[in-house]
Amino acid sequence: MTKKVVFNPWEVSGEVNYNKLIKEFGVSNLKELPAVFNENILFRRKIVFAHRDIQRILEAVKNKKPFVMMTGLMPSGKFHIGHMILAKQMIFWQKLGAKIYIAVADIEAYNTRAQNLEESRKIALKEYITNYSALGLNLKKADIYFQSNRSDNAKKSNAYYKLQNLLSRYATFNEFKAVYGDITPGKMLSSLLQASDMLHPQLPEFEKPIPVLVPVGIDQDPHLRLARDISQRVKDYKFIQLSSTYHLFAPGLNSGKMSSSDPNSYIAMTDSPKEVETKIKKYAFSGGQATLEEHRKKGGNPDIDVSFQYLKMFFEQDDKKLAKIEQDYRSGKLLTGELKEYTIKKINAFLKEHQENMKKAEKDVERMFS
Numbered sequence: 001m002t003k004k005v006v007f008n009p010w011e012v013s014g015e016v017n018y019n020k021l022i023k024e025f026g027v028s029n030l031k032e033l034p035a036v037f038n039e040n041i042l043f044r045r046k047i048v049f050a051h052r053d054i055q056r057i058l059e060a061v062k063n064k065k066p067f068v069m070m071t072g073l074m075p076s077g078k079f080h081i082g083h084m085i086l087a088k089q090m091i092f093w094q095k096l097g098a099k100i101y102i103a104v105a106d107i108e109a110y111n112t113r114a115q116n117l118e119e120s121r122k123i124a125l126k127e128y129i130t131n132y133s134a135l136g137l138n139l140k141k142a143d144i145y146f147q148s149n150r151s152d153n154a155k156k157s158n159a160y161y162k163l164q165n166l167l168s169r170y171a172t173f174n175e176f177k178a179v180y181g182d183i184t185p186g187k188m189l190s191s192l193l194q195a196s197d198m199l200h201p202q203l204p205e206f207e208k209p210i211p212v213l214v215p216v217g218i219d220q221d222p223h224l225r226l227a228r229d230i231s232q233r234v235k236d237y238k239f240i241q242l243s244s245t246y247h248l249f250a251p252g253l254n255s256g257k258m259s260s261s262d263p264n265s266y267i268a269m270t271d272s273p274k275e276v277e278t279k280i281k282k283y284a285f286s287g288g289q290a291t292l293e294e295h296r297k298k299g300g301n302p303d304i305d306v307s308f309q310y311l312k313m314f315f316e317q318d319d320k321k322l323a324k325i326e327q328d329y330r331s332g333k334l335l336t337g338e339l340k341e342y343t344i345k346k347i348n349a350f351l352k353e354h355q356e357n358m359k360k361a362e363k364d365v366e367r368m369f370s
Contacts, residue, residue, distance in 0.1 A: 077260020111186035288336030
């Protein structure tokens with residue numbers, strides 16, 4: 001029986017057909033990029049695979065003009081390796097000159113997940129912001145805020161919330177239905193607040209009109225489409241159209257999407273070497289054959305093998321080494337157990353260093369947000 005596909009900004013389940021989504025959503029494949037992008041495996045290996053209007057951002061990078069990279073985080077559950085796809089993009093764009101805006105979606109968590117604001121704050125700081133810092137984001141050069149409390153500067157805060165209310169005038173209920181399908185007042189409010197998140201860096205109280213890039217998983221594109229459409233109707237401000245990039249989902253250990261509510265679907269940044277070993281050996285979906293003899297004869301399928309995908313997305317920086325692993329696995333020379341052992345070593349080497357970095361990051365975050 002085929003598993004039902006559910007695909008919207010709040011829930012993703014079933015097999016994701018990226019080619020179909022590219023056509024359905026009207027986004028463009030990422031093609032030739034400047035040489036600096038080849039230094040980042042997310043772009044080099046097409047983990048970031050599609051875009052809208054990225055040329056505007058590339059021009060800003062080329063000409064050393066100011067631009068913003070805007071993103072948000074849902075403060076629920078533990079930070080896991082899947083979250084690194086976005087975090088590493090934030091760090092990359094910051095090094096290219098972007099001012100980073102990060103919205104903690106505590107109002108959205110309240111409206112769509114019934115999570116109280118204090119709990120959202122604790123999770124955001126302990127799990128997300130601390131990990132961003134440990135991975136290399138310069139927090140001092142980022143504007144990090146909570147939707148429930150935009151700024152201690154009254155003019156900035158008022159401008160942000162005023163924009164949300166102004167945007168509501170330019171959206172219709174039918175438009176929400178067309179973009180999201182099933183809709184509730186809470187989801188409508190969250191969507192307008194997200195549009196305000198994406199657009200408000202261009203307000204006079206912030207950066208003024210400026211190119212803004214929003215990198216997201218393609219499940220979040222409905223928010224982008226709505227914000228882009230509404231922004232061009234607003235009479236009160238002249239917004240530069242939003243740019244966006246889209247990245248693949250990191251597969252969960254069981255090959256579905258990683259879920260913060262299922263610890264056996266992900267590798268957490270706090271996992272011990274033993275926990276990593278157990279999770280990879282016990283839960284990581286394999287592309288190998290049922291028997292050793294069959295695997296030697298037919299080979300494995302790295303395209304569906306979770307261990308290989310983790311190496312490709314995160315842990316094997318050497319392209320030649322990755323290509324050799326892929327070739328040996330497809331040919332049957334490399335066994336599933338051997339691939340898993342190699343992946344365990346790579347993950348644990350990364351986590352050992354990261355967990356050391358976390359100790360300093362925790363102190364930095366505490367100083368900034370106490």
